[in-house]
Amino acid sequence: MKAAPSLQENGIVTARRVQNINHERSAMAISIDTIERLKSKLQAVPPKPRTEVESNKEAVLMLRTEVEKLRREGYDWNDVAELLKDDGQGSGIVVKGSTIKSFLTTPKPGSTRRGKLKGEAGENWPKV
Numbered sequence: 001m002k003a004a005p006s007l008q009e010n011g012i013v014t015a016r017r018v019q020n021i022n023h024e025r026s027a028m029a030i031s032i033d034t035i036e037r038l039k040s041k042l043q044a045v046p047p048k049p050r051t052e053v054e055s056n057k058e059a060v061l062m063l064r065t066e067v068e069k070l071r072r073e074g075y076d077w078n079d080v081a082e083l084l085k086d087d088g089q090g091s092g093i094v095v096k097g098s099t100i101k102s103f104l105t106t107p108k109p110g111s112t113r114r115g116k117l118k119g120e121a122g123e124n125w126p127k128v
Contacts, residue, residue, distance in 0.1 A: 060103045
């Protein structure tokens with residue numbers, strides 16, 4: 001019975017050899033001139049165009065002007081949400097009207113949910 005050929009006989013580099021090659025590459029000295037040229041090159045790269053946004057909030061904020069126009073024309077938040085569901089090409093933003101409202105309205109100065117909990121007990125709160 002013939003023995004199986006070793007990995008080196010087949011031309012396959014072992015994992016240990018790959019580690020050694022990578023170590024040798026990282027140990028090479030890099031000139032300051034090379035770093036400066038790379039720095040200039042990287043600084044000259046233009047921003048990559050965005051093709052997507054990260055969240056529904058970001059998408060709605062990008063549509064703020066159009067949504068506010070619809071609201072001035074009499075559409076309520078749920079109407080706007082329904083319009084955002086389909087862009088005419090099978091895509092859209094699935095979001096509730098109340099969520100759109102929360103994205104686009106700014107809280108009044110000094111009003112926070114926590115602020116309502118501060119202070120004395122309300123009329124419905126048990127007396128201690």
